Amino acid sequence: MSTSPPKKILITGASGYVGQHLTASIGFLGLKDNDNNKGRYQLYCTYHSLDTYEDDLKLIFDENQRLLHPSIVSITPIQINFSDITTSSKDTYVQKIRQFCGTDGIDAIVHLGALSNQKYCEEHPKEAWSVNCPIGLLELDAPIIYLSTDEVYEGNKQCFYKEEFDDTIPINVYARTKLAFDRVLLRGERVTNGERQSALIRQHRTGLLSDEELGDSSECRKYMPTDVAFAPNPNSVILRSAMILGPLAPLAHGCSRGQCPTFLQQVAAQISRSTPSNYFSNIFRSVVHVDDVIYTIKHFLHKALNRQQLTPYRQELARVEVFNLGGSKRESHYDVALEVARRLRVDESLVIPVRGAGVGEGSSMNPKHGALRYPNVSINIGKLLSELRWAKTKSLTSVVKASFYNLPSLYAYARQKLTRDNSHFTFSPSHQPALRIQPNEMVHIETFDCFKGAYFEPVEGELDNYALHEQPIPVTNPESVSVARSKLNPVTGPIHVEGALPGDILSVKVHHIHPRRRGVTASFGPGTGQLGGKVSRSCIRYFDIEKDRKSAAMIRDLKDGGDLPDIVIPCQPMLGVIGVAPAEGEIETMPAGTHGGNLDNRENGMQSTIHIQVKQPGALLSIGDMHAAQGDGEICGCGIEISGDVLLSCSLIKKLPGQEEKKNVYPVTETATHWITHGVAVEDIPKATTIASEEAATLLVNEWGFTYEDALVYLGVAGNLGLCQSIHPCQGTVIAKMSVPKIAASPRPYKDLIS
Numbered sequence: 001m002s003t004s005p006p007k008k009i010l011i012t013g014a015s016g017y018v019g020q021h022l023t024a025s026i027g028f029l030g031l032k033d034n035d036n037n038k039g040r041y042q043l044y045c046t047y048h049s050l051d052t053y054e055d056d057l058k059l060i061f062d063e064n065q066r067l068l069h070p071s072i073v074s075i076t077p078i079q080i081n082f083s084d085i086t087t088s089s090k091d092t093y094v095q096k097i098r099q100f101c102g103t104d105g106i107d108a109i110v111h112l113g114a115l116s117n118q119k120y121c122e123e124h125p126k127e128a129w130s131v132n133c134p135i136g137l138l139e140l141d142a143p144i145i146y147l148s149t150d151e152v153y154e155g156n157k158q159c160f161y162k163e164e165f166d167d168t169i170p171i172n173v174y175a176r177t178k179l180a181f182d183r184v185l186l187r188g189e190r191v192t193n194g195e196r197q198s199a200l201i202r203q204h205r206t207g208l209l210s211d212e213e214l215g216d217s218s219e220c221r222k223y224m225p226t227d228v229a230f231a232p233n234p235n236s237v238i239l240r241s242a243m244i245l246g247p248l249a250p251l252a253h254g255c256s257r258g259q260c261p262t263f264l265q266q267v268a269a270q271i272s273r274s275t276p277s278n279y280f281s282n283i284f285r286s287v288v289h290v291d292d293v294i295y296t297i298k299h300f301l302h303k304a305l306n307r308q309q310l311t312p313y314r315q316e317l318a319r320v321e322v323f324n325l326g327g328s329k330r331e332s333h334y335d336v337a338l339e340v341a342r343r344l345r346v347d348e349s350l351v352i353p354v355r356g357a358g359v360g361e362g363s364s365m366n367p368k369h370g371a372l373r374y375p376n377v378s379i380n381i382g383k384l385l386s387e388l389r390w391a392k393t394k395s396l397t398s399v400v401k402a403s404f405y406n407l408p409s410l411y412a413y414a415r416q417k418l419t420r421d422n423s424h425f426t427f428s429p430s431h432q433p434a435l436r437i438q439p440n441e442m443v444h445i446e447t448f449d450c451f452k453g454a455y456f457e458p459v460e461g462e463l464d465n466y467a468l469h470e471q472p473i474p475v476t477n478p479e480s481v482s483v484a485r486s487k488l489n490p491v492t493g494p495i496h497v498e499g500a501l502p503g504d505i506l507s508v509k510v511h512h513i514h515p516r517r518r519g520v521t522a523s524f525g526p527g528t529g530q531l532g533g534k535v536s537r538s539c540i541r542y543f544d545i546e547k548d549r550k551s552a553a554m555i556r557d558l559k560d561g562g563d564l565p566d567i568v569i570p571c572q573p574m575l576g577v578i579g580v581a582p583a584e585g586e587i588e589t590m591p592a593g594t595h596g597g598n599l600d601n602r603e604n605g606m607q608s609t610i611h612i613q614v615k616q617p618g619a620l621l622s623i624g625d626m627h628a629a630q631g632d633g634e635i636c637g638c639g640i641e642i643s644g645d646v647l648l649s650c651s652l653i654k655k656l657p658g659q660e661e662k663k664n665v666y667p668v669t670e671t672a673t674h675w676i677t678h679g680v681a682v683e684d685i686p687k688a689t690t691i692a693s694e695e696a697a698t699l700l701v702n703e704w705g706f707t708y709e710d711a712l713v714y715l716g717v718a719g720n721l722g723l724c725q726s727i728h729p730c731q732g733t734v735i736a737k738m739s740v741p742k743i744a745a746s747p748r749p750y751k752d753l754i755s
Contacts, residue, residue, distance in 0.1 A: 006040035006073045007305055010097065010106045010140070013113030014045030014077070015053045017262065018147065018293060020249040021409070022110065023075065025294045027061055028413035028442060030069040032302050039305070043075045044101050046113060053077055056251035059607070060410060062509065066440045067649055076100055080113075082131055094136040106142040108304045110297055114147075114178070118371035121174040129223040132177035133208075135184055143235035143304035145297055148182055150242050150285065150326060151175040155374025161330070163380045164240070164322045169213055172371040176209060180224060182240075183208040185232045185320050234319055235307045237300045242326030242379055245336075245399050246290030250409035262290075263333075264403050267340045271350045281334040281353035284376045286326030289399040291412075296325055299388060323384045327399070328392045330378030339400045407514055411647055414444035420643070423448055423490040423624070427579050427595055428586040429616045433496035436618075442511070442649050448490045449641040450576065450625045455520045455540065489577050489589040489598060493622025495650075500619040503655035505662065505750065506580060508610045508621065512647040513573035515628045519543045519552065519642035529727055530635040543640050545571065545628055552628050552640055569629055574605040575646065576625030576639065578667075583615040589624065591733045592680045592725075594665045599678060599735055600639075600725040601669055602630045609670040611653070611749060613662065621650065633723040653752045663702045664695045668749045672742075675699075675749040678724070679736040688736035689721055696738040703751050715740070 009026075013019045023045055031041060047053045054077045061067045065074060078100050080093060097106075114132050115121055121128035137144060153162040154169040170176045208224055245262045248254060270277045334353040341348045356375065381393065394402065415437075422434035437443050449455075455476055500506055523529055525538035543552040554567040577589050579596025592599050596612045604610055612619075623646060630639025655661060669676040677699065679691025696719060697711035706714065715721075715738065724735040740746050 004040075005104075006042045007107040008042050008044065008101055008105070009301065009305075010044045010046070010101065010109045010142070012046045012109070012111050012134075012137075013048075015047035015050035015251075016112060016114075016116075017246075017249050018244060018290065018297075019045070019047075019112045020251050021246070021290050022112070022294050022297060023057075024060065024250045024410070024413050025298065027068055027072055027075055029415065030071045031298055031305075039071055040073055041071060042073045044078055044097070044106075045075060046078045046080045046097070048080050048082060048113070050251070050253065052253040053079075053251070056253055059252055060250065060511070062440075062649075066651060067442055068440075082127060093134060094139050097140070106140045108301055109137060109140065109142050109144045110301060111137060111144050111146045111181075116174065118172055118174045118373075121177065122172065122371050125173050126223050128173050128177045129180070132174070133180040133184065133224075135181075138184065138232055141233060143233045143237075143307070144185060145300045145304065146181060146185060146236065146238050147293075147297070147325075148238050148240045149175060149178045150240050150324065150377045150379050151374065152179040152182065152240060153374075153377050153379070155377040161378055161380035162324070164324055164383060169215075171215065171374065174371065176213065179213065180208040182238050182322070185236050185238055186322070232320060235304045236320045237304070238320065238322045239296065239300070239325045240322065240379065241293065242286035242288050242324075242377075244290055244293055245287050246403050247409045247412070250413070262403070263336060264340055264400065267337045267351075268344060268404070271337070271341055271344065271346050274347070274350065276350050276352055277337070278352045278354040279332075279334040279337040280356045281332050282355050282375060283373070284330040284332050284378050286329070286378045286381070287331050287336060287396060287399055288326045289394045289402055291402065292393045293325060296323075296384065296388065323387065324379040324381050325384060326379045326381050327394065327396065328381060329395070330376070331396050335396060336400075339396050340404075343400045343404050407645055408512060410512060411444050411514075411645065414442045414647060416441070417444040418446070418492055418495065420446040420448050420490075420492050423452070423492050424494075424622070425487060425490055425589050426586045427491075427581050427589065427597065427620075427622060429581045429584070429620065430586070431494050431581070431620060433494055433618065433620065435493075436496045436498060437650065438498050439651050440649055442647060443495070445492050445495075445623060445646045445648065447492050447575075447624045447626050447643060447646060449520065449643045450489050450638070451520070451641060452487065452490045453643065455542075456518070489625045491577055491579075491589050491622035491624035494581065494620035495622070496618035496620060497650045497652070498618070499654075500614045500650075500652055501617055501655070502583070502614055503661045504614045504619075505653035505655075505752075506612050506614050506619045506621065507651045507653060508578065508612065509649050509651070510575065510604070510606060510608050510610070510646065511649065513575070513606050513626065513644060514646075515545055515549060515571070515573050515626060515642045515644040517545050517547075519545060519628045519640035521636070521638040521640050523636040523638070529637055530633070543628065545640075545642070549573070549628075571628050572602060572605055572630075573644070574602050574627050574630060574639075575623050576600045576604075576627055576630070578604060578610055578612075578623045579621070580612050580614060581616040581620035589622075592678070592735050594667075596667045598625065598725070598733075599667065599669075600625075600630065600634050601676065601678065601735070601737055602627075602632060602639075602724070603669050603671055603674075603676055603737075603739075607672065611668040611670065613665065613667075619650075623648075633726045635726060637727045653750055662750070663698045666691070666695055668695075668699070669737075670749060674720075674739045674741055675746070676737050676739045677749075679738075680733050681736075682733055685723070685726060685734050685736070688723075688734040689738075692736040692738040693719075693721065696740050699749050700740075700746060703749070704746055706745075714745070718743075 115128050152168045152170050154167040245264050337351045341351050418435045522540050542555040577598045582595045626644045627639030628642045666678040677695035679688045681687035700706040700711040720739040
């Protein structure tokens with residue numbers, strides 16, 4: 001790893017749609033694919049309107065940023081008020097940035113911050129000028145990668161694809177303010193570094209925009225700055241972006257308005273209600289997927305940081321460049337909406353083409369946006385393709401397909417993926433690793449349901465992956481299904497965790513669980529489950545999972561009769577099976593033990609961490625048996641058994657030379673509020689509960705200095721003893737749990753964990 005100081009990157013507007021995707025991409029994947037040992041970076045991210053931004057950053061990168069790519073030293077959020085930003089070069093905006101970033105300067109700026117609500121800009125032009133043309137950024141004397149807009153171009157002429165040198169005649173406040181900052185960067189005088197630091201350079205005494213560009217906008221004349229006190233860094237780049245489309249923003253709470261949907265999500269919401277909707281067929285823009293936007297920004301950011309290392313002579317040759325950033329083909333709003341309908345498999349007649357009023361004669365007013373819009377601002381991206389050495393950007397079909405993969409956006413930033421093709425039915429050191437990962441590396445894992453899909457018909461065709469997530473899987477005739485015990489609970493793996501050795505603790509953080517759309521549960525007839533003496537036969541029930549994954553509805557079986565109300569239960573996705581290879585031999589995935597296995601703890605869900613003692617080099621972790629929901633005890637033998645996707649990472653609590661191994665032997669689950677020990681026994685509930693209690697007491701004594709007498713009293717008044725699994729009276733293991741609150745006396749299970 002390089003010993004030089006890390007480079008500082010400022011991202012403005014980091015809580016916006018592109019900002020979230022850029023921060024996640026750099027944070028998880030680094031700035032450049034081959035940059036692991038060549039660069040180190042600190043990110044400083046400004047945000048305004050998302051109150052949960054700092055908490056959401058902690059959530060996705062781990063409380064202590066342990067999930068960051070090795071090249072990323074830290075991510076620091078900086079809250080900015082719009083009142084801090086002015087068109088003056090001396091504003092509190094820059095002062096606040098310097099307070100966080102230090103006096104040694106910023107190495108590069110990605111300027112994404114903007115007031116993009118065009119109606120708001122029309123109603124608040126002064127605020128729009130301050131936010132969209134923040135001249136003070138020049139004072140930081142760093143190259144700026146500026147995300148501008150294609151709406152700066154004149155869009156009435158029948159020149160379909162605008163080029164970078166074409167006329168810029170914006171017709172609304174938003175576009176004028178964005179063009180103004182273009183001009184700040186483009187019209188800077190060429191000066192040396194010394195002059196830039198010592199001289200006050202008044203570049204634009206007559207204003208940033210021409211009379212033709214201003215039109216009759218008296219408000220813009222009033223607020224437009226007439227001079228700029230600092231020259232722009234010549235390594236800056238202007239990206240005039242088309243309509244950006246993609247999946248939802250990666251942070252848990254989206255952006256300031258819901259999940260910050262793009263036009264795609266707006267269309268999907270309309271047509272999913274089976275309501276016919278009108279879409280303009282004669283208003284055109286290029287469309288670009290957010291992945292292509294992020295790649296482009298990272299390309300120019302990396303280039304700018306490397307240019308800073310050039311000789312003074314080569315620096316003097318540098319100049320600000322403009323690139324159009326969009327798709328290779330122009331598309332109407334109707335084209336986009338129709339493609340969404342096809343992807344979602346809904347009735348295409350719900351998408352109705354209409355012509356925008358007055359579009360053929362000139363600019364049009366979009367009532368929803370409250371601002372004049374041009375009918376055609378599609379752009380030519382030949383210059384960008386040449387720079388990136390690409391043949392083309394994503395087509396509209398590819399853009400929509402990539403946006404409706406219907407996994408949360410966070411899954412895109414997993415560094416590796418393990419498919420459920422790598423499944424098996426035992427924990428064993430003889431299994432060869434299906435994947436090798438580094439500690440704290442995010443990995444995406446697919447899992448089967450506990451019956452390996454036996455109760456569902458296979459889904460085939462081009463849209464398999466999408467259908468498995470977003471269409472309820474067809475059921476099979478349950479009476480024709482027979483699943484042997486040895487073929488229950490398939491697990492995906494094993495995963496070799498680099499550096500894991502026997503005696504270490506493997507800490508598995510479950511960042512997200514995404515069940516698919518249909519699950520199944522079963523009771524297996526007389527003699528099984530806690531009601532084995534009451535039931536007369538086995539039964540199968542299917543559940544449909546709502547698209548938001550918040551609830552599950554039982555599909556009624558009319559043959560059974562009974563006047564039941566609809567049964568809808570909350571979803572609480574969890575992993576029934578998680579474990580490592582045992583010290584010796586082979587263990588089926590059905591029982592639980594010191595290696596983990598079929599713990600069936602409903603707390604092993606999203607944002608939990610499961611700590612398991614390592615028995616073999618590399619740990620050889622496997623997971624499976626996902627449940628959309630499960631009750632404590634799992635008394636019928638099943639939860640809502642379902643296939644799905646899991647996002648997790650692994651860290652290690654190392655056993656140091658000469659240090660004793662941890663005294664507890666069973667896995668420990670940790671949530672935001674509790675840590676939970678386990679006890680396992682065969683057909684013996686009192687024994688299982690005793691073991692779970694002893695495991696908790698052992699940690700209190702050995703990690704936190706309790707006596708056993710104090711531990712008994714403490715667990716008696718604060719602990720919660722319960723059952724994870726008790727299918728008595730059928731032969732099998734009983735799993736008990738003791739839940740210990742996280743308070744000052746017992747803040748976490750192991751002292752070795754970072755506080």
